[in-house]
Amino acid sequence: MSNLRAMYIIWYRDILRFWRDRARLVTSFAQPFLFLVIIGTGLSSGLALMGGATDYNYIQYMYPGIIAMVVLFTGIMGGVSIVWDREFGFLKEVLVAPISRGAVAVGKALGGATIATAQGLVMLVFVPFVGVSISVAQVFLLIPLMFVFAFSLTSLGILIASRIKTMESFQVVMQLMIFPLFFLSPALFPVERLPSWLGVPVRLNPVSYGVDSLRQAVLTPAEGAPSLGISILGHTMSIGEDVAILALFGLIMAGLAVWSFRNQE
């Protein structure tokens, strides 16, 4: 009971801060917009995509990948923001309070995941420009998918944050964690024809299944067309299987985050 209260208040603080900082929502459009418009247009003009196997052009193909990118960046940053709390001192207030640190870590993961999901949903405003159609049912499917995805990433962020102590480490985290996780996923390209030196790490990257689940939820191939899912050893992943992998990854990350957060000074 007291753990639930603690989780709730930590979650609520994150939501409150997010809500107070609505300007961030506007600036958060810039990067995905550049990706979609510039990289999307640039690449699609030079590409005959996937041998015409789908009904989608490149911008449409990469669009779910861009939503995943937003969830990925926001999610990890949500967890890593603990470094800010440490820097500005608020973490002390949390750590001396009569609440369990494990509950604090889980509350933080839920808060970060909620915000990342909200940011991901906001990306749906691009739908008309990209030229895909999304039903209400698809939106309701996307919410839990993004949440599970984001929860695992925020947990990963907390795990990192409880290990790094300085603001300077931020850039390092960006360069060495977030970008590789993003680029080693099918966000911008299909995995099917990758050489194995690239195909194997992409398939080992949990983020790939987040990207895959969002792509399969947003884009529905026409009757008879091959699935867009990642194939592993001849098996094509379904949304359910993607979610199962993400949930497992998320539980492991959350467990590690709780453990690591508890054991910090």
Place this chain on the structure above:
Amino acid sequence: MKPTSGGATLNGYDVRRQQNQVRNSLGLVFQDPSLDIRLTALQNLSFHAFVYNVPRAVARKRIEEVLRMVELWDRRGEEVRNYSGGMRRRLEIARGLLHHPKVLFLDEPTLGLDPQTRNHIWNYILELRKQENITIFLTTHYMDEAEIADRIAIIDYGRIVALDTPEALKRSVGGDVITLRTENDDRAIEEIREHHHIEARRDSDGLCFEVVNGEEFIPGLVGALETEIRSISMHRPTLDDVFLKLTGREIREEAGGEAAMKRQITLRQAGGRRFFG
């Protein structure tokens, strides 16, 4: 948190085994800021009330009470990042009191503040002793702040070297402090030892020693001393003298970590009466 050695009880709770009860019994004001500056004062306090299990109805009243006490009620809806250093400090003190702690720890609450704010904060602290019936632990580098405590512990290199009321500590200095400048300090020390059986010490101002009754002692000293005296002065012992006598060093700011010298002052207040010792 585990103790390096030994144990302690706080408000009757064992700090090792009853952590949550202990945490509920104490209020903490850190030396460094610990507010969420992106939230308002009200939101910071609401967060605190929630994690310390203050019932909602009580919390609302209590938040108003403490904010009025530190004169921030009118600016309760403002983000803390717009607050000045003194206002943040006051808000932190208010927050430390929010959940009715039995013991309030203030780690250098007036460090780096301007004299007005310092004065203000001291007024709150003294007011608190009257109103809240709590024990206040306070660390400071300012000796004049230590003066109003009921009991003072002087900590030198991590060890308590004295623990007593301010008056008893001053008495331990041994009377009035006499400072002397002479033509020849070595000879003067020798003479004072011979005539008065007192061991004078050298410090930055010259020679100094303590006698029980300074006013009556000085004429005799001046008459008897053959070494030429350049100046002579006397003052009643202060806590600075106590500190210097006990630690033998001038006060300096913490040079970090182990070498830190810190004086810790305990203010105690019980049953609504003030003890100034």
